[in-house]
Amino acid sequence: MNPQDVEQLARKLREGDRRALARAITLVESSRADHRQSALSLLTSIMPYTGSSFRIGISGVPGVGKSTFIEAFGLHVLEQGRRVAVLTIDPSSPVTGGAILGDKTRMQDLARREDAFIRPSATGGVLGGVNRRTRDALLLCEAAGFDLILVETVGIGQSETAAARMTDMFMLLLLPGSGDDLQGIKRGVTELADIIIINKADGELRFAAEHTAADYRHALQLLKPRTADWTVVANTVSAVEGLGIEEVWSTVQRYRDIIRHSDILSMRRGQQARAWLWEEVSDLLLGRMRQSPDLARCVDRLENDVVGLKIPATVAAEKLIDLFMNAEVP
Amino acid sequence: MNPQDVEQLARKLREGDRRALARAITLVESSRADHRQSALSLLTSIMPYTGSSFRIGISGVPGVGKSTFIEAFGLHVLEQGRRVAVLTIDPSSPVTGGAILGDKTRMQDLARREDAFIRPSATGGVLGGVNRRTRDALLLCEAAGFDLILVETVGIGQSETAAARMTDMFMLLLLPGSGDDLQGIKRGVTELADIIIINKADGELRFAAEHTAADYRHALQLLKPRTADWTVVANTVSAVEGLGIEEVWSTVQRYRDIIRHSDILSMRRGQQARAWLWEEVSDLLLGRMRQSPDLARCVDRLENDVVGLKIPATVAAEKLIDLFMNAEVP
Numbered sequence: 001m002n003p004q005d006v007e008q009l010a011r012k013l014r015e016g017d018r019r020a021l022a023r024a025i026t027l028v029e030s031s032r033a034d035h036r037q038s039a040l041s042l043l044t045s046i047m048p049y050t051g052s053s054f055r056i057g058i059s060g061v062p063g064v065g066k067s068t069f070i071e072a073f074g075l076h077v078l079e080q081g082r083r084v085a086v087l088t089i090d091p092s093s094p095v096t097g098g099a100i101l102g103d104k105t106r107m108q109d110l111a112r113r114e115d116a117f118i119r120p121s122a123t124g125g126v127l128g129g130v131n132r133r134t135r136d137a138l139l140l141c142e143a144a145g146f147d148l149i150l151v152e153t154v155g156i157g158q159s160e161t162a163a164a165r166m167t168d169m170f171m172l173l174l175l176p177g178s179g180d181d182l183q184g185i186k187r188g189v190t191e192l193a194d195i196i197i198i199n200k201a202d203g204e205l206r207f208a209a210e211h212t213a214a215d216y217r218h219a220l221q222l223l224k225p226r227t228a229d230w231t232v233v234a235n236t237v238s239a240v241e242g243l244g245i246e247e248v249w250s251t252v253q254r255y256r257d258i259i260r261h262s263d264i265l266s267m268r269r270g271q272q273a274r275a276w277l278w279e280e281v282s283d284l285l286l287g288r289m290r291q292s293p294d295l296a297r298c299v300d301r302l303e304n305d306v307v308g309l310k311i312p313a314t315v316a317a318e319k320l321i322d323l324f325m326n327a328e329v330p
Numbered sequence: 331m332n333p334q335d336v337e338q339l340a341r342k343l344r345e346g347d348r349r350a351l352a353r354a355i356t357l358v359e360s361s362r363a364d365h366r367q368s369a370l371s372l373l374t375s376i377m378p379y380t381g382s383s384f385r386i387g388i389s390g391v392p393g394v395g396k397s398t399f400i401e402a403f404g405l406h407v408l409e410q411g412r413r414v415a416v417l418t419i420d421p422s423s424p425v426t427g428g429a430i431l432g433d434k435t436r437m438q439d440l441a442r443r444e445d446a447f448i449r450p451s452a453t454g455g456v457l458g459g460v461n462r463r464t465r466d467a468l469l470l471c472e473a474a475g476f477d478l479i480l481v482e483t484v485g486i487g488q489s490e491t492a493a494a495r496m497t498d499m500f501m502l503l504l505l506p507g508s509g510d511d512l513q514g515i516k517r518g519v520t521e522l523a524d525i526i527i528i529n530k531a532d533g534e535l536r537f538a539a540e541h542t543a544a545d546y547r548h549a550l551q552l553l554k555p556r557t558a559d560w561t562v563v564a565n566t567v568s569a570v571e572g573l574g575i576e577e578v579w580s581t582v583q584r585y586r587d588i589i590r591h592s593d594i595l596s597m598r599r600g601q602q603a604r605a606w607l608w609e610e611v612s613d614l615l616l617g618r619m620r621q622s623p624d625l626a627r628c629v630d631r632l633e634n635d636v637v638g639l640k641i642p643a644t645v646a647a648e649k650l651i652d653l654f655m656n657a658e659v660p
Contacts, residue, residue, distance in 0.1 A: 028644075036648075043642040051639055136644055190553055191521050219549040223520055270637040277636045280647035281619075282612045288651075289611075306607045307600040309381055312373040314466055317610035318366075321618075 001027075001038040010045045016083075016145045018117055025119060028136040031129075043136055046143035051269070053085075053147045054256050055138065057163035059189060060173030062154060065199045067106035069173060069239040070150060074110045076245045077148055085117040085146035086110075089134050089153045089163050117146060131162045132280060138166065164192040165272060168265060169255055173197050174216075176208035190216075191223060193232060195251055201236035201244065209236040229258055289324050298323055331357075331368040340375045343474050346413075348447055351474045355449060358466040361459075373466060376473035381599070383415075383477045384586050385468065387493035389519060390503030392484060395529045397436035399503060399569040400480060404440045406575045407478055415447040415476035416440075419464050419483045419493050447476060461492045462610060468496065494522040495602060498595060499585055501578075503527050504546075506538035520546075521553060523562060525581055531566035532573065539566040559588055619654050628653055 201209030237244035342350035531539030567574035
């Protein structure tokens, strides 16, 4: 893309054009060198128009009803006059074939709304690359005027932590019935939550859902709150019946007001940005190390020796750095 | 140090000489270029003699009685025929002046034993460097024949996570009285624990201690166990009266047997080693980036722009990489 094309794309994006947004996200996801140049240029130009959304990470195991909930919640929020974007983090999604998350076919009512935007999973690969693409897509959505952005993730790898670290609030969806072990949630994920939502709280499961909510409220009282002045809330919801959705939105607004008022939001975003910078530097450097075939072979061999406990990690690291530095000098 | 000196140091170390061990640890902590060379050489030569200890991370806020507990626990373990080393992670410790952790004056009975070794905090600095030094010191202790290694940490920065990631088991010390908020424990630390120890369970506090232990047992049941086949244990202990120490050691042995038998231990150590390798590569590269004064100024400026949300992290990262790569070519 030439600079004028990038400029025009930026312009249409800022007008809220959903097709332009989709094209822009595809551009920042691409790893082609020429696309990278245009992507960096685009991101730089729209930077002043970012930052004004509220960002929520949403996680839950398959079967918990995440799509149904996101659609119900999204539609409710649209009725309050917001513009909602749904992004996803899924490092396992296949390069070709159907997306696992952000599946528009499961959120059709939301997907067809002009004031909503749903993006299926970025192509799979190294989690680092997936995080970067999602974070950059988030910035583009903000520049396009979406003021509530949901980042969806399923329980794979470090994707929940990644989602929590690029958002302002983290929502965890659970099924009625206590115990992460039963629910298949990884250690450490529950503790990320600012709000826990027990879904499918309808019919026979209603009491079980209330009981589960109470259990989690009690357990979380033992853990230090992730955010000062905020006690984690556990709500029961029936997404399919539309129950409890309004209460979730009230909770979100209450939380958002607290962290905006106390400056926690802006401080946190600055810290997030700094962390992203150094993660990205790290990823880029390591990526370059793996680019030369010779170096890549050495890398694999040294890594195997380290994993096999044959050489100390410290020693292998110094060797790799030397190889890299020497390979760079022509 | 010339190669023969390194060889002799390695030899004395492997004979269990505590002075040699102390000198070796000082060597790996040094950042002088010539010391680094000798340190890498030493670490490489003792690598075959490492890996045979059991490694426990221990954390707790100041005032919980960590030193008293470590001494009581250490002395008990010595009576079982083990050799115990105590290392520390404390990124805040001053370069000069008294160590905050691993203070031998607070564990005198343990410190004077030939079959024990206590190392005060490594000099403070970037957490990455502190982690590396502690991990390398751990390897040296193993080569010196210490078969139980305690890595102590206080609640600063990411030191608990760092300690958990370089050990096989994580112990969290708490005071009687429920609630991390009351205890000042950071979010996420409780969930690292494989065993929770409520200390000062004596006199009037005995019932409060039991109640706290029960609370944590209940709460942790809601969280997925960090280790398969292991339910987190919460024990009450009075370190100063020597009560409950034997039970803690039994629990440690039970846990150790489970993870050895199931191969979790060896798999985990391989994964830890791999993670260390790439953390170290990252740290070394970033360290080199900051070495040139010109580059360091650009780094600071770009970082400030990123934290101030003026440029996207992605864009700044690519700029930094370019600067670095170009600076490297003579």
